[in-house]
Amino acid sequence: GAVVSQHPSWVICKSGTSVKIECRSLDFQATTMFWYRQFPKQSLMLMATSNEGSKATYEQGVEKDKFLINHASLTLSTLTVTSAHPEDSSFYICSAGKTGTTEAFFGQGTRLTVV
């Protein structure tokens, strides 16, 4: 199988604080992971590509200093939303690619609410 686990599934934080979201590939190694953001009733927007052992590649318009990505091992990528504000409230989803397949495997998502 190919399981991706995302944690936490939901989080509420105060404005100005930082929140870390973890994405783990449980039964395979992922040199590349992807972070998406989904607004209510809208599609997924790719935020960045997380590369193991190197800097993440951010999509145009995504603030890299606000959305810190770390991919320290072949099974873990983290997204930290720094100095969160209410407009950062959203559903964040990660995915990981498995060598030899074009399929991407998704985590269950994290609902972030900033109050």
Place this chain on the structure above:
Amino acid sequence: GNSVTQMEGPVTLSEEAFLTINCTYTATGYPSLFWYVQYPGEGLQLLLKATKADDKGSNKGFEATYRKETTSFHLEKGSVQVSDSAVYFCALTLYGNNRLAFGKGNQVVVIP
């Protein structure tokens, strides 16, 4: 650029009705095409895929055929169930790198 277009608006239909969700794409190369399903409060699950022209992906009664001539990958199911209520996303990727471009998604509501 590479993009995916899905038909506008939610889809509401009765149980056992026929479902079609249109999807067209624009790509500079030869993409792989996917349909993902998202149940309420959950992440995305792969429903089916096709990697080359004329391939048909199928799963759980859903089908979609990769049509290069019309750059389409329409999703169909002959008889929907209430449990099929979800949001369906069409997506593509190029070069097998798992970097997906998604359509806007269609909310499907199946009423008993």
